[in-house]
Each structure stands twice: as structure tokens, then as C-alpha cells.
Amino acid sequence: MRINVLVLLLLSNLQALSQNCGFTLSGILTDLHDGSVLEGATLIVAGSELTFVTDFEGKFTISNLCNQTYSIQVSHPFCLTKGFRVRISGDTFKSFKLEHHLEELNEITVDGKITSKESKTLQENTILKEELERFSSGTLGDALNSLSGVSSLNTGNTIVKPMINGLHSSRVVIINNGVRMEDQEWGAEHAPNIDVNAINRLTLIKGAGALQYSGDAMGGVVVVESAKIPVKDSLYGKTLFASNSNGRGSLITSKLTKSYASGWYASLQGTFKRFGDSEAPDYVLSNTGVNQQNISVKVGLNRFDYGMNFYYSFFKNQIGILRASHLGSAQDLYRAIKSDIPLLINDFTYDLSAPKQDVGHQLARMIAYKRFGFGKLSFQYDYQRNERLEFDIRRGSDRGKASLDLQLDTHTVLLDLDTNLSDNVDLKTGLMGSYQNNYAPNTGVRRLIPDYKKYDFGIYVVSDYQLDSNWLFEAGARFDYTYMDVYKFYRTSFWELRNYDDDFSNLVVEKLVNQVLARPQFNYYNGSTTLGATYDFGGDYKLFLNYSIASRTPNPSELFSEGLHHSAARIEYGDLKFNSEVGHKLSLTLERINEKFSFSLNPFINTISDFILIEPVGINNSIRGTFPVWEYRQTNAQLLGMDFNASYVFSEELRFDHLSSMVKGYDRLQDEPLINIPAINTKNELVYFNPKIKNLRLALQSEYVFRQNEYPDTNFEIYIPQTETRELVDVSSPPNAYHLLNFNSSIDFDFSEKSSLSLGFGITNLFNTSYRNYLNRLRFYANDLGRNLLLNIKFNY
């Protein structure tokens, strides 16, 4: 059939001068800002009666066109009407972009299907505001956890670090309103400093393909955005109150936005959250309360051809760490593992005592952009200050004084150019420069992270080419240079044990009685690339293929850790000799989007050379008893797995959603499984939603987490004086599989045209099941959370 058409075309061309007018122009209309497709736009071909309307996927087809240049006027209810000139030569594919004047007033989000924006050949998962609001009492990590392929590395239930396809911490880059979060994310017990209530949209890219942000996101990139503000005169706001039975905690968050037709706007948001001790099914988890505040301000000017905005946020989080997890030695760890219940259980309280964390994160961003003939140029400067205090149980005059005190300042400038080289080729390129300073005052406890200065410089170029309506190709490259200037006190005994006195004698600045002051100055040169293709089958199916190479500079804790990590009762050793790790990730996604049955299947393989991991290697005897020694080492690792999403729509009101993910991780040098790889898990949800009964939504969700059967044996033996025996400390066996049921419901009431009230009620862990999760660092000490009843009241005005 297609050959026939071709033959026909050829023949018609042979008839030289005679006009042929049987061609079609097809294409897609998207929003210039976020790439969302524009439905219901009108296209008028100038000088003819031809008029077309884009379908719900933003697609259009105009037939019976001749081989000549046409002027097409495109208009959309919420956009500025724009004219395009199109040269038709044969059947032509063309994508148009309009500037969409957002209609987000009164919580009506433009519910368009979002085409890929961050990376065009990696499937993206997005969580929009309605869904995020269900996590208002939780954390960013909890919200991300609802996506397939994402799990989390937890310390209790309040420190939730996202883990993407088995990778976490420095391998997951979080972009908060265009700013790369620098919040000491290297530590496994350092949670992202973001208020989930300040977010309007959360995008997850499982891979390093989004090179405009970074070249080191081995695991992936999480893009967090606050709400876009419409260009019109309006004033609107929202207040949400949530109350939880478990933790007996409440939260209030409020947001007010004022905008003008001139493009100026201002938005203010604040959250106040206070939770007491959480409870496992059978006991109180003592000292697990949270005290969190957040305030953010956004002021800006939004015009089509130029604009700027200023964003500031201050996030403050005080988190209690389970009291029973604070240990003195490996003997204590042995007692804790042996005991079925935590070694210390107190009555419920809202007070936080040691061990606890007190973290403040300030972020200020200024961005200005202007559109020129050649494209859109934007300049950004951002400043972040992260202050982290960790309190351990201390003695004497130091009681109540922080053990760890870190202040991290980061300045970054970005210059980005977004340009269309031709109708089908988009090019993004940019430069990044950043300066970071870490300062650790004397707390009377040796610094876990030393004082350092870090300079980064990056340059990238990413381009995509829309070949035809089916094929899109993408290629990109990035180069990053990092210079680190560090002052670190080493214990002489460690300095000598590691042979640093031979290998790094040139770094020594000063020798004290039992400490050595060293000044490592390291340079790292990292390259990263991405190569991908997307094939649109034209119907419901789409295929994404991407191959990315990511390179990551070792982080300060991997390089410089040396000593006792008090709260974890373990000795951690880094290594000055580490070089950058390099990951090769191949990812394939087959996606079907259909009104009835949709799914996406995403297998991947990630091969990482010089992968840095930390695991127990032995014990160290000291006067305080025995400590497990955890050492960082480099190896060649391989992670492979598959994420699967599916949804089936039974009727207009009833749908079924399924999520499952599986990842396997292996150390290819030692030929053993990697530590801390998430177990296979699956989520199934039945959702009833009826717009006719006040948007009534009822959802029942089942979550099953298998037992992790592949793990390295890192157990060790210690001597117990009371019994005069040597006992095995089992730190590696994962806990059993578990199943949780959750219920969620909500209903909306409209008061007037401009105000509405939503009521929500939910129960998590419906059957009050006792369970422990392999990826929770507190699994040795206590069960996870018991049942929680949750009430939400949201008021839009």
C-alpha cells in the first residue's frame, strides 16, 4: 500500500510542472513552556477554507495540500495566536509551539498529557499536585515511592531517601525549582530538604539522560517544580490541614498567589508540621517525632519574550532518631538484634531529645530569560546554605551540644541556551560554574566531613531531531571539571595503617601528637553522554530507547570518612585513592497509552565501573568494646531490573492500577550480590472515582514487598563476656516479606465559583501489621509503623 503511494508520488512528480495537491501536513502542537500538548487548538490555512482542530493528543492532519509554502494561523483559547510559515514538500510533519497562558487558577490544572521535556528518550514519570496532596503529611521520598522503580533508603519513617533503580544518595540528583540541591545528600541518613507541600509537580527521570542538569545522576534525576502562575489578574490561595493518628501529629500548609495581566506575580507559601513519637503496632517508637517548617516566596515577571523570577525558600527540619538505635558498641548491637522489641521504650511525647538532627536549608534563586531570534537564553544564579546539626547522646559538659555541625554554602551560575536549529532540530546548550564551601566547627567530636572548598565547571550540549512523525533521535554530551581543596585531620594510626605516609606524604601540612593535618587537592575530569531514540507507533504504542554514560566524582564522605559514626555505632573509613565512577545504562521502555488498557514496561541494565559502596569488613577493638568497621571500596557493579506499570479502566468510575519493580545488583569483582538492593515489590490499587457524586474518590491499595533473598554475608563475631561465648552478629539477613493494605478517600464540595473544600480520609497499614523493611536502617531495632488514620481538609479560594 505504502509502495503504491510512493509510486504514485514518484509518477506525479514526473509530471513536472503540473501542481500536485494531494499531500498532507501532520504534526503536533505543544506548549512552549512545558511541552504539554495543546488540545482543541484551531489551525487555519491562510487563503483557503481549510480549518482543523487538534485532537486530545495535540495532533492534527491537514490534507490536500500542494507543494508550496503556506501560512498557517494557530490559535488556542489560552494562547496567543501565532502564524507559521510551512513549506510543503511531499507529506510533511511539523511540530508547532504556542505559548500557553496557564489556566491554573483555582486548582484547575491543565490536565494535558505531558510530552517528555527533560529527556526525550527516557520515559518520565510525573506526579501532579492532586496526587502529591495525598502525601502532604509525609515526605518527598514517600511521594516518589509511589512510582515504579523507586524505593527508599529510610532511617525510621521521617528520613526517607529516594532510591531509583537500586541507587541512592549522591547518585540521585534532585533539582528543586531549577536548582541542584546541595544538602549533604551523600549521607545515608540525610533526607532531601524539600517540603512536599511546596511542590506542584514532581518528575522522575530514571537515568542520567537529562544532561542539562548533571552528568553524574547514575540513578536518576528528580525534578521538583512549584506551581506555574497564570498571566492574568487574579488572587487565589489554598490552605490544607492534615491530622494523623500515628504520631498524633498535624500539619498546616497555606499558599497565596497574586498575579497580574502584565505578567507580574508573587506567591507565598508556608508549612508548619509537628509530630510526636510514632507507634509500631505494639509499642511507641521513642524519640521519632518531627518538627518541620517551610516558607517559600516567588516573585517574578512572565512575558513571552522575556522574564525573570526570584525564588527563596527556607526549610527547617528537626527530626528525632529512634532512641533505641543509639548504641555504644557491637555488643549493644548484638543485644538489640536479639531483642524482639526496642531496648528502650518510653511513653509517648512530642519532645525531641538526642539522638536527633536539626537541619536548615536556605535556597535563593534568581533567573532571567530572554528570547532572541536564535532561541531562548537564560541566566541563573543560585545560592544555597545547608546547616546540619546532629546530636548524639553525650556526657558531661558536652551534653546537649551537637556532635556534628556542618555548614555547606554553594553558589552556582548557569547560562543556558535553548534553540531550534531548524523545524525538526532542537538544541540545548549551557555552561555551569559553582563554588562550594564546607565548614565544620569544632564540636569536641572529630569531624566526620572535613572542611573543604569545591569548584565545579560544566558544559553541555543536547540535541534532538524529529525525523518524522514516528522517529525522534536525541544525543548529548557533557563535560564536568571538579577541583577540591580539603583540610583534613587524620588519626596518625589510620594515616600509617593506610600507608598514606608513603603514598600521600606530599599532602601533609602539619603533624600533631596523634593527628596529621593533610591537604588533599584533587582534580576530577568527567565526561558523560546520552544517546537515544523514541519511536511512536502512531497508535497507542511508543518505544523509548536510551543509552547513557554518567561519571560521578567521589563525594566527601567516600573520600574522607575516618572514624566513629557515633549514632550508627560503626567505624567508617573512606579512601583517598578513589577515582570517579562511570556508569553505562541501557534502558528500554515500551509504553501503551489507551483509554482502556495502558501499560509501560521498562527493563534496564546499568553497568558501573569503580562503583563505590560501603559495607562491613570486620571489627575493631577499642576500650569501649567492639565496633563493626564499615569500609568504602570500589568495585565493578551491575544492576539489572525491570519496572512494570499497568492500568485497566473497567468503567468511567472504576479503574485498576498495578506497579511492580524488580532490581538485581551484583558485585562483578567479588561475584556476590550488592548490599541494600530493594526487594521485588508490587502495588495494586482499585480506584473508584465519580465526578457526579462530588468527585468522590475511594481507593484501596495493596502493597506487597518480597523478602530480599540476594544479599552479601557481612555478619561478624564478637565476644560476650557474660556468657564467655563468641556470638554471631547478624547484620545481613533481610527481614521477611510483608503485605500492607491502605485505604484512601476524598470528596469535594464547591461553595462558590471560586472556592471549594475537599475532605480526605485515609488509613495506612489497615490491619496494623508488624513488619520490618530491609532498606530501613532502623530495622535492627524496631518494627515499622503501625496503623495510621489520616484526615485532610483542603480549602481552595
Place this chain on the structure above:
Amino acid sequence: MRKLNFLATVLFTTLLFVSCSKDDDSTPEPVNEEEVITTLTATLVPAGQGTSITLKSQDLDGDGPNAPVITVSGNLSAGVIYNGTIELLNEMESPAEDITEEIEEEDLDHQFFYTIGGGLDVTTSYENNDSEGNPLGTEFTLVAGAASSGALTFTLRHEPTKPNTGLDDAGGETDISVTFNLTVE
């Protein structure tokens, strides 16, 4: 005008960036760990005649890689009653800090335990208490029984449950755990 604004913003932020990245080459001050216990010395003085015995565990790099050095000055004599005192030092600081004082000040939060093992025929009893009358144990009595040998372990617990019946139900965290191999002759 608009262009000017844009340029001004760029200029301003660049200045800010540059001005913040001034290098100051001061070195950080060293941290001398304040709460570390490097040395435990138990002195056993016979109630009557005989030689005093010193049990010492010294770990000068604290929780660094070197193991503590354990010394026992001599053997116990059968049938002798010894008055024992425990002294704790932080020798990382100079001069060495006496930690025993701190422990005795925070007596409600601390308790020593003496564990006898391996057939060593000795008995121990507490000689000092905290302000609520529960044992503290920086002072103790040791009675050497018949000739034998075995291990004596000193354990110091921070924030134990008080009163308790021994290590098993004391809870808290271990601040010190030192085992000496002793002989009674």
C-alpha cells in the same frame, strides 16, 4: 531599558558570585576529642599485707584502628581481700582529663559491672553508690578465692536501667568493655 535591567541582573549576580568565592587559606583548628575514654586503670590494693595489682587498658588512638594495650601487673593471691578503685582517663587531651570525676558527677546515669568468667575464683561487690542508693561501682571489693585463672570484665553502661540485676537487664549503652585475664595463686 529592559535589556539594561537584564544586564544589570547578570552583572550583579556575577559580582556576588565572585565576591563570595574569595579564597582564605586558614587551616581548621584540630579537634581533640573530649568524651573519649582512652585509659582504664583498676588498682587492687590488698586489705592486709601484699603487693598492689594494677590492671590497665590503654587505647591511645581511641576508636582508631589500633587495639588497646592491656597490662596486668601481677597475679592475685588466694584468700586476699582487695580494695579496688577504677580510674578513667582521656589521654588524648593534654594534660590527661580525669573522666572518673565526670562519671561520679553523673552517677545516676552510669554503672560499672564486673563479669567473672572462665573459672576464675573471685567475688566482687560494689563499694560506692549513686545519690539514689543504687550501685555505681567506681569503687569495689574483690575477694580472691582458691588458685584459678580466668577473665574479669569491666563494663561501664551509660544510662542503664537502675536498679537492675546485672548486665542482662541493665540496658543502656556500653561506654567501656575491657577484659583482663587474671590468675589467682
